Amino acid sequence: xxxxxxxxxxxxxxxxxxxxxxxxxxxxxxxxxxxxxxxxxxxxxxxxxxxxxxxxxxxxxxxxxxxxxxxxxxxxxxxxxxxxxxxxxxxxxxxxxxxxxxxxxxxxxxxxxxxxxxxxxxxxxxxxxxxxxxxxxxxxxxxxxxxxxxxxxxxxxxxxxxxxxxxxxxxxxxxxxxxxxxxxxxxxxxxxxxxxxxxxxxxxxxxxxxxxxxxxxxxxxxxxxxxxxxxxxxxxxxxxxxxxxxxxxxxxxxxxxxxxxxxxxxxxxxxxxxxxxxxxxxxxxxxxxxxxxxxxxxxxxxxxxxxxxxxxxxxxxxxxxxxxxxxxxxxxxxxxxxxxxxxxxxxxxxxxxxxxxxxxxxxxxxxxxxxxxxxxxxxxxxxxxxxxxxxxxxxxxxxxxxxxxxxxxxxxxxxxxxxxxxxxxxxxxxxxxxxxxxxxxxxxxxxxxxxxxxxxxxxxxxxxxxxxxxxxxxxxxxxxxxxxxxxxxxxxxxxxxxxxxxxxxxxxxxxxxxxxxxxxxxxxxxxxxxxxxxxxxxxxxxxxxxxxxxxxxxxxxxxxxxxxxxxxxxxxxxxxxxxxxxxxxxxxxxxxxxxxxxxxxxxxxxxxxxxxxxxxxxxxxxxxxxxxxxxxxxxxxxxxxxxxxxxxxxxxxxxxxxxxxxxxxxxxxxxxxxxxxxxxxxxxxxxxxxxxxxxxxxxxxxxxxxxxxxxxxxxxxxxxxxxxxxxxxxxxxxxxxxxxxxxxxxxxxxxxxxxxxxxxxxxxxxxxxxxxxxxxxxxxxxxxxxxxxxxxxxxxxxxxxxxxxxxxxxxxxxxxxxxxxxxxxxxxxxxxxxxxxxxxxxxxxxxxxxxxxxxxxxxxxxxxxxxxxxxxxxxxxxxxxxxxxxxxxxxxxxxxxxxxxxxxxxxxxxxxxxxxxxxxxxxxxxxxxxxxxxxxxxxxxxxxxxxxxxxxxxxxxxxxxxxxx
Ligand code: NAD
Numbered sequence: 001x002x003x004x005x006x007x008x009x010x011x012x013x014x015x016x017x018x019x020x021x022x023x024x025x026x027x028x029x030x031x032x033x034x035x036x037x038x039x040x041x042x043x044x045x046x047x048x049x050x051x052x053x054x055x056x057x058x059x060x061x062x063x064x065x066x067x068x069x070x071x072x073x074x075x076x077x078x079x080x081x082x083x084x085x086x087x088x089x090x091x092x093x094x095x096x097x098x099x100x101x102x103x104x105x106x107x108x109x110x111x112x113x114x115x116x117x118x119x120x121x122x123x124x125x126x127x128x129x130x131x132x133x134x135x136x137x138x139x140x141x142x143x144x145x146x147x148x149x150x151x152x153x154x155x156x157x158x159x160x161x162x163x164x165x166x167x168x169x170x171x172x173x174x175x176x177x178x179x180x181x182x183x184x185x186x187x188x189x190x191x192x193x194x195x196x197x198x199x200x201x202x203x204x205x206x207x208x209x210x211x212x213x214x215x216x217x218x219x220x221x222x223x224x225x226x227x228x229x230x231x232x233x234x235x236x237x238x239x240x241x242x243x244x245x246x247x248x249x250x251x252x253x254x255x256x257x258x259x260x261x262x263x264x265x266x267x268x269x270x271x272x273x274x275x276x277x278x279x280x281x282x283x284x285x286x287x288x289x290x291x292x293x294x295x296x297x298x299x300x301x302x303x304x305x306x307x308x309x310x311x312x313x314x315x316x317x318x319x320x321x322x323x324x325x326x327x328x329x330x331x332x333x334x335x336x337x338x339x340x341x342x343x344x345x346x347x348x349x350x351x352x353x354x355x356x357x358x359x360x361x362x363x364x365x366x367x368x369x370x371x372x373x374x375x376x377x378x379x380x381x382x383x384x385x386x387x388x389x390x391x392x393x394x395x396x397x398x399x400x401x402x403x404x405x406x407x408x409x410x411x412x413x414x415x416x417x418x419x420x421x422x423x424x425x426x427x428x429x430x431x432x433x434x435x436x437x438x439x440x441x442x443x444x445x446x447x448x449x450x451x452x453x454x455x456x457x458x459x460x461x462x463x464x465x466x467x468x469x470x471x472x473x474x475x476x477x478x479x480x481x482x483x484x485x486x487x488x489x490x491x492x493x494x495x496x497x498x499x500x501x502x503x504x505x506x507x508x509x510x511x512x513x514x515x516x517x518x519x520x521x522x523x524x525x526x527x528x529x530x531x532x533x534x535x536x537x538x539x540x541x542x543x544x545x546x547x548x549x550x551x552x553x554x555x556x557x558x559x560x561x562x563x564x565x566x567x568x569x570x571x572x573x574x575x576x577x578x579x580x581x582x583x584x585x586x587x588x589x590x591x592x593x594x595x596x597x598x599x600x601x602x603x604x605x606x607x608x609x610x611x612x613x614x615x616x617x618x619x620x621x622x623x624x625x626x627x628x629x630x631x632x633x634x635x636x637x638x639x640x641x642x643x644x645x646x647x648x649x650x651x652x653x654x655x656x657x658x659x660x661x662x663x664x665x666x667x668x669x670x671x672x673x674x675x676x677x678x679x680x681x682x683x684x685x686x687x688x689x690x691x692x693x694x695x696x697x698x699x700x701x702x703x704x705x706x707x708x709x710x711x712x713x714x715x716x717x718x719x720x721x722x723x724x725x726x727x728x729x730x731x732x733x734x735x736x737x738x739x740x741x742x743x744x745x746x747x748x749x750x751x752x753x754x755x756x757x758x759x760x761x762x763x764x765x766x767x768x769x770x771x772x773x774x775x776x777x778x779x780x781x782x783x784x785x786x787x788x789x790x791x792x793x794x795x796x797x798x799x800x801x802x803x804x805x806x807x808x809x810x811x812x813x814x815x816x817x818x819x820x821x822x823x824x825x826x827x828x829x830x831x832x833x834x835x836x837x838x839x840x841x842x843x844x845x846x847x848x849x850x851x852x853x854x855x856x857x858x859x860x861x862x863x864x865x866x867x868x869x870x871x872x873x874x875x876x877x878x879x880x881x882x883x884x885x886x887x888x889x890x891x892x893x894x895x896x897x898x899x900x901x902x903x904x905x906x907x908x909x910x911x912x913x914x915x916x917x918x919x920x921x922x923x924x925x926x927x928x929x930x931x932x933x934x935x936x937x938x939x940x941x942x943x944x945x946x947x948x949x950x951x952x953x954x955x956x957x958x959x960x961x962x963x964x965x
Contacts, residue, residue, distance in 0.1 A: 001323070001349060003315045007426060009345030010338070014424035017341055017372055021419035024371035036111075049073045056738050056892035057108055061771065063101040065737055070104065072894045115364040116143070117384035121166040124386045127363075128171065135374050136382050137358065139174040139217065143387030146180040148745050149782035156181040157201040159387075164212040173214035176383060177205065179229055180221055184786045185798065188224045189454035189463075189568050193788070193796030195232055202232070206242060215247035217278065217331075222286045223256065223302045227455055230262060237273055248277050249331065253284030254314040255303040257437070263320050270327035279321055280331035280360060283310055295439040298450035305436050311427035315342050322346045325356040331381070333360035337369065337422040344378070354379040368419070446584050448919050449550065449576040451569075460795075463568065466554035467793050470562060475506040478655035480675070482515060483522035484668025489515060493677050495652045498565040498801040499791045499836040505562055508651040511674035516643075516684050519672035523614045523641035524690055526669030531611045531639040535593030539586035542637045544664050546582035549575065549629075549657075556625060556656065563650050564624045565800040565837075567792040570755045573917065577626035578657075580920035581938065582633050588943045589637040601964075602957035609947040611639030612692035612722060616685040618706070620698045621803055622758045624650035629657060630920075630937055631695035631724075632671075638946040640693060641670045643685055648677045649803050686710055689717035693946055697726040697760075700857070700883075700930055707933075724945045725933045726926055728857040729885030731915055732765040732878040734900070736871055736891035740912075741776055744890035747914040748863075749783045751888070753841045754916060756802050757861040761886040761908070761916045761925075765847075765854055766865045767874045773867050777845055780865070781826045784841050789828055791836070799828075801836040802860055811839045811860035814853065821854070822847035822864060849877045857883070871896045879905045885927030888915040907931060 040047045053073045060066040117127035117140070124140065131138050142160055147153040160175060167173060180186050182205075183197040209216050218233055220226065233250045236242055250266065252259050266279055284290075287303055294301040304310045318339070321330040332343040340359060347357060358379035361370055373380045454460050479486040489509030497503040511519070530538075549556065556578075557571040566574060595608040615635035619628035628646060635642040646654030658673040674681055682702075686694055686709045696706050703725045710721040733751065735744045751763035768776050792800035802808055818824070821844070828840025839860050847854050847864035854864050868874035871891075878887055887906035891897050897911050907927035908918060918925040924939025926932045935945050956962045 001319065001346075003312070003319060003342070003426075006319075006342065006345045006349060009348055010341045010426070011424065013341040013344040013348075014337070014422075016344075016376065017337060017369075018419045018422060020372035020375045021368050021422075024368055024375060046077055049077055052892065054108060054111075055740070057104070059738055059740065059772075059892070062737065063097045066101045066104060067097050068895070069738055069893055115362065115385065117363055117386045119386070119388050121163055124163065124384075125167055127384060127386075128167070131363075131382060131384070132171070136370070136380055137172075137174065139176050139360070139381055139383045141176040141178075141219070141383060141385045142181075143385050144181045145178060145221075145742075146186070147182070147184045148742060148749075148779065149184050149786045151782045151786075152779075153182050153184055153201060157205050160205055161208050164208050164214060167212075169212065173209075173212065174381065175209060175214055175216045176219050177202075177216055178219045178221060179232060180225060184783065185788060186225060186228060187454075187569075187795075188228070189452070189460060190795040191228060191231060191460065194228050195235065196796075198228075198232055199235070202236070203239070203241065206236065206248075210242070210245055210247065215249065215278075217249035217251060217280055220251040220253050220282070220284070223290055224453070224455060226253075226256070226258075226262075227457070230265070234269060237269060237277065243273065244275055246276055249280060249329075250277075251280040251282055251333070252317065253282055254317050255284035255287055255290075255310040257302060257304060259313060259317055260320065263317055263324075267320075267324045267328060270324065276327050276329060278329040278331050280333045281314065281317055281321060282333045283314060283336075297453070298439060298447060299453050300437050301439055305433070306430050308427045308430045309432070311336070311338070312429065314339055315427065318343055319346055322350055322352065322357060325350070325352060329355075330357040331360050332357060333383070335361060335366050335369070338424045338426070340369075340373070341424055446580075446587055446921050448922065449579040449583075451576050452572050454568075463554050463557070463572070464795075466558040467561060470555070470558040471793070475504055476652075477507045478509070478652070478659070478673075480509045480511050480515060480519075481658055481662060481671065481673035482511075482519050483672075484662075484666075487515070489675075493648055493651055493675055495563055495650070497562050497836075498803055499793070501805070501836060503562075506652050506655075508646075508655050508673075508675045510676055511681055513680075513684060516674055516681060516688075519643050519674055520614065520685075520688055520690050522669035523643060523672060526667055527611075527613055527641045530641055530667060530670045531613075533639070535589050535637075535639070538637050538639065539589045541664055541666070542582050542586040542589075542633050545633070545661055546579050546586070548660055548664065549579050549582065552660075553579070556653070559653050559656060560624055560650075561792050563652050564621060565792055565803065566755055567797050567800050568795050571792075574623050574626045577623070577920060578629035581626065581630035584920045584938060585630070585633050585637050585943060588940065589639075592638075592943055592947065602955065602962040604952075604954045604956055606952045606954075607949060608952065609638070609944060609949050612719075612946065612948055613640060614691050615640040615642050615693035615695060615946065616688075616691050617642055617644045618682050618686075618694065618696045618698065619644070619646050619654065621647035621649035622755070622760070624653040625657060627697045627726075627937075628654055631697065632657075634943055634946050635693065635695060636666075636671065638943050640946060641672075643672045643674055643691075645674055645676055645681050645685065648675065651675045682706075683709065686721075687712065687714070689714045691721065692719055693722045693724070695724045695946075700727045703727040722945060723933060724935060724942075726760070726937060727885075727931050728859070728883060729760050729762075729927060729931050730765065730855060730857050730881045730883045731761060731763050731886045731888075731906070732767055732881075733763045733888035733890065733915060734868070734871070734874045734878055734904075735766060735768045735772075735776060736874070736889065736893060736896055737770040737772060738892040738896070739890035740892065741772070741779065743912065745776075745780050745783050747888070747890065747912075748780060749787070751914040751916050752863045753784065753787055753799055753861050756799055756839065757841075757863075758802060758807075758859055759916050760931075761918065762859075763888065763915050764858060764863060765878070766863060767868050767877050768865060769868045769871055769874050777825065777865055781843055784826055784843055784863075785828070787828070787841055789830065789838060789840060799841060799861060801838050803837065805837055807860065808837050808839055811858055811862060814856070814858045814860070815839075815842055815862060818842075818844050818847075818853045818862070818864075821851035825865070849880060855881055871899065875900065875903050879903070882930045883927065884929035885931035886910065886915045886918075888913070905929065907936070 118124040182201040186194045290303045360381045363382045363384040479488050490512050491510050492507040493510050494507045495505045553575045556575045560566045560571040592609045598605040617631045710723045787798040789799045790797035823845045825845045826843040830838050830840045841861040843863045845865045847866050884906045886908045887904050888910040889900040920938035924936030926936040935941050
């Protein structure tokens with residue numbers, strides 16, 4: 001049987017559905033709602049404004065805030081119902097604010113109630129009763145998406161369990177469950193940890209559900225969670241407690257390219273288990289998000305790009321599922337009439353009755369069609385979300401968006417002539433447009449190296465394999481690279497794993513003064529040859545380094561995990577950034593090599609860039625590869641020779657990269673690898689008269705010294721040194737009263753505690769505007785308390801160690817002193833991490849904005865929270881430090897976001913996202929004030945700092961004659 005030879009049956013059922021709709025009474029919802037929905041569907045500007053306004057509404061407890069934001073969103077937009085529009089325009093003039101706000105809140109509540117089944121158990125019971133009496137089956141869905149903390153996950157599970165207890169025992173119940181609500185740390189790379197975290201609450205819920213005779217379907221969520229949800233489902237299905245329970249189901253999204261293979265897997269599972277279960281076939285509610293995220297990250301797009309492809313896939317999947325009866329029961333979850341007719345045709349062809357399939361529709365959507373299905377005696381279940389209506393707006397928005405993109409929204413509400421407008425044409429057989437799946441394939445120019453998504457099993461296995469291999473490898477000792485040869489130094493610098501300080505990873509040689517001098521002189525001799533190469537030759541060598549690093553990315557990431565204590569995600573991102581720097585600077589060097597010509601009649605002006613000579617690169621440990629590779633490749637590709645001094649905490653990562661570069665055939669003397677412990681090596685090189693450029697990333701105090709040393713003019717030195725210094729930060733995130741708290745908390749926790757707060761860009765200050773302070777702070781603390789501290793080699797780790805014992809002492813001292821400047825709200829318990837250099841995430845509240853806790857860079861997992869009266873006050877506090885590296889604002893007020901753009905004094909400002917993780921070329925990185933000397937790493941103004949520029953002007957006129965062009 002194929003979809004094509006069912007067509008006759010589909011059209012017959014289409015007619016029957018249309019007739020049945022005619023026969024049912026038309027359900028007309030409020031006229032204002034229909035008008036609103038029509039406008040949302042037809043007018044893109046209004047759609048965005050309305051959806052954003054609905055989204056921010058729950059956060060606007062203050063009437064003045066509500067009015068302000070309303071005006072900002074709808075300032076230039078006519079409201080669809082003219083009389084309402086006119087009234088709204090009069091807000092503040094003759095309509096009192098309180099009245100207006102109340103009206104808006106009421107309208108949004110009415111809107112929400114159209115699609116939600118109640119706020120509490122009593123209301124849910126009433127809805128349930130009413131629907132059951134109409135002959136409908138019901139699936140209850142408690143509103144709420146990914147939990148941010150263990151406390152929220154507990155509340156979600158408890159919410160369901162208490163509902164089960166409160167509803168009448170004879171009522172056959174059906175629940176839809178989002179697994180991400182049951183555990184705050186669900187992550188694609190952490191399969192075992194996610195499963196172990198979800199199972200306890202899930203199993204308790206399932207046991208209770210079973211005891212109350214309720215069936216449970218696992219909702220499918222975004223693509224990052226698909227493999228986890230499938231794995232957990234598999235596990236639970238085969239668990240002895242649930243093995244014989246037919247009441248377990250799962251959703252499959254047909255917009256996923258991989259949906260058919262999921263269905264085949266489920267069929268095999270049903271055969272293995274020998275007890276049937278149900279599969280809810282949906283199209284999928286996250287299409288925009290999946291497409292946007294994949295495009296942003298350069299990942300293959302997991303969803304079909306054309307609606308017709310999804311429609312066709314839906315039919316193919318439906319056929320596959322229904323043919324798998326009696327092992328699978330199919331839940332045809334759709335509002336697409338064509339899909340309904342198709343399911344009916346398949347049921348006919350297979351001789352199936354309503355025992356083996358059912359239709360599912362959303363509560364409040366297409367009521368006439370719901371009646372039509374009932375009148376045709378088709379089994380129909382409505383999916384009823386419940387919970388607090390106003391915070392449930394996020395759900396509502398997704399529903400509106402989802403349906404706006406597939407079906408005409410106005411049709412969903414029913415109305416005159418609805419049956420005639422139904423579309424039953426078969427989905428065409430569109431073939432994929434070349435490159436459709438790969439968002440970057442056709443885009444020319446630089447593209448960021450995509451980080452691992454870790455949704456693929458092979459991807460995770462290979463990464464784990466690299467870590468395991470390194471753990472087995474004997475330690476390796478590396479010599480100095482001087483004048484193209486590996487030479488032993490007079491002593492060794494050892495490197496240890498900060499998570500297991502007894503684990504020696506290897507060593508590098510330390511350069512003596514005479515060896516440093518040797519390196520400088522070798523560079524002097526090598527420079528003329530290196531500088532005279534075509535820019536493309538140097539650029540191509542750097543690109544080969546990028547290729548080699550890409551091929552060995554997991555090996556380098558594993559080494560970072562061991563030597564710097566980065567977790568899986570952070571280590572991978574650092575290697576990708578290093579690859580980006582190599583490719584971006586190679587392109588930049590070629591761009592600059594062409595120079596710039598400005599020709600006028602009789603005059604040629606040529607602006608060229610030439611290398612300075614010898615560059616010293618002094619790198620920090622916190623981005624042991626990316627920052628080092630960025631500074632080093634910029635030095636080399638622009639035609640300078642380079643002397644590299646890595647951080648004494650991460651010399652092995654540096655050594656492996658130097659070996660990689662050396663292996664590509666760099667001429668002798670062009671690159672020297674000269675590690676050192678203490679200040680001697682750095683100071684010797686910085687003060688050397690033959691050095692032209694110093695590229696430094698590190699602390700303000702060392703940066704200051706370097707700037708001072710470099711300014712000196714020793715005898716014999718006939719140039720000023722260029723110092724490119726990227727320094728520390730004390731970065732703030734402002735949480736406006738209109739912020740999305742879920743988004744803000746997730747972003748702040750990641751920015752403050754990712755890599756234990758040891759990023760120059762890390763968030764160390766949070767400034768909360770207005771009355772939300774207490775509630776927001778509590779949720780932020782709960783989310784922090786849910787982080788897992790552990791060995792970063794294990795994927796189940798959010799927060800690893802800090803870099804060394806001295807850092808532990810420094811951070812602990814700051815925490816001890818912090819008690820006098822704020823209130824300690826949280827400090828993680830470290831019992832199980834006694835072995836490594838750990839400091840638990842720590843949060844202070846009500847911090848004095850002028851005290852050291854809020855002013856000094858601590859460079860560890862310590863967060864200070866402050867209150868602000870209003871947004872202007874928040875900006876004032878944020879700008880009140882000597883640093884200016886990164887900053888962030890969470891706000892849904894367009895006016896406040898604009899104000900932040902103009903007044904927040906930072907080099908990198910992030911609006912409504914975390915403040916770490918700048919990407920090469922997309923977010924050129926570097927601060928001002930005391931955070932750096934100005935140029936942006938990964939930006940178009942960076943490479944010129946490694947070159948001197950010259951302008952050559954020729955008078956081309958001789959005897960009054962000049963070439964015409
Ligand atoms: P650090 O300043 O202690 O050391 C940086 C490098 O300088 C190391 O290689 C070190 O050995 C060397 N060094 C130390 N004393 C020296 C001297 N007198 N002369 C020459 N070199 C000397 O910094 P760190 O602990 O490695 O890194 C953390 C610091 O770096 C933080 O302050 C962080 O904010 C900053 N950082 C800034 C950026 C940025 O892009 N702005 C990026 C990463 C790190």
